[in-house]
Amino acid sequence: MENARRPQLPPLKYRATQATDLARLHELEKASYPATEAATFAQIEYRLSHVPGELFLACLMEQEDFVCTDNMCTMLTVDKLVAFVNATLSASSTLTAESMKTHDPAGRTVCVHSVVVDPEFRRKGIATKCLTAYAEGLKEVNERDGKKYDRVALLSHQELVPLYEKAGFVLRGKSEVVHGPEEWLELVLEL
Numbered sequence: 501m502e503n504a505r506r507p508q509l510p511p512l513k514y515r516a517t518q519a520t521d522l523a524r525l526h527e528l529e530k531a532s533y534p535a536t537e538a539a540t541f542a543q544i545e546y547r548l549s550h551v552p553g554e555l556f557l558a559c560l561m562e563q564e565d566f567v568c569t570d571n572m573c574t575m576l577t578v579d580k581l582v583a584f585v586n587a588t589l590s591a592s593s594t595l596t597a598e599s600m601k602t603h604d605p606a607g608r609t610v611c612v613h614s615v616v617v618d619p620e621f622r623r624k625g626i627a628t629k630c631l632t633a634y635a636e637g638l639k640e641v642n643e644r645d646g647k648k649y650d651r652v653a654l655l656s657h658q659e660l661v662p663l664y665e666k667a668g669f670v671l672r673g674k675s676e677v678v679h680g681p682e683e684w685l686e687l688v689l690e691l
């Protein structure tokens with residue numbers, strides 16, 4: 501149920517990311533992860549150009565913004581990219597350091613790398629909606645093209661487990677991946 505105390509947000513729109521989004525995606529990634537963990541511009545560009553569109557989803561929201569030409573600025577309603585989810589594919593059903601490093605186009609496990617929401621719009625349910633739309637998009641591709649994807653898997657620290665559970669993921673347990681001092685948990689959504 502929507503939180504009655506939350507102001508109503510304009511509806512989100514979803515589409516595959518495109519090359520013109522690169523600067524904005526990098527800006528959001530940098531604002532969301534420590535420098536040692538954030539994907540570089542080159543990594544984001546690689547994912548954008550190598551993974552099918554349904555694996556790199558942009559979530560947009562109508563916002564009033566100034567659009568400027570050389571000599572004037574006008575206030576317009578624009579679709580602002582406020583969140584994204586991206587992933588690569590792996591043949592392994594469980595996440596390993598190796599499976600997170602490379603993209604295997606024949607893989608059937610969707611390995612999520614980033615779930616990012618613009619800091620200005622956090623705790624308004626956007627990540628939950630984007631993750632739900634992401635999984636729905638993959639199910640639609642499976643129905644349309646024959647089953648290509650078996651599951652979506654991701655790693656999380658304990659504090660964000662409720663976020664992923666709200667989006668339908670199931671906690672699998674402690675991951676074998678070691679990165680930084682805190683343990684990683686693996687969550688999976690079977691498609």
Ligand SMILES: CC(C)(COP(=O)(O)OP(=O)(O)OC[C@H]1O[C@@H](n2cnc3c(N)ncnc32)[C@H](O)[C@@H]1OP(=O)(O)O)[C@@H](O)C(=O)NCCC(=O)NCCS
Nearest residue numbers: 532613614615616617622623624625626627628659662663
């Ligand atoms: C994590 C992140 C994606 C959450 O986005 P969001 O749009 O704020 O998430 P939602 O509003 O959909 O949150 C739904 C629920 O998830 C949980 N949750 C979300 N953010 C949380 C946080 N920072 N700490 C603890 N729980 C959190 C809460 O249970 C929340 O419900 P509530 O607001 O009713 O308490 C966003 O904070 C972000 O971009 N962070 C930086 C990048 C990152 O850490 N991504 C996740 C790892 S890949």
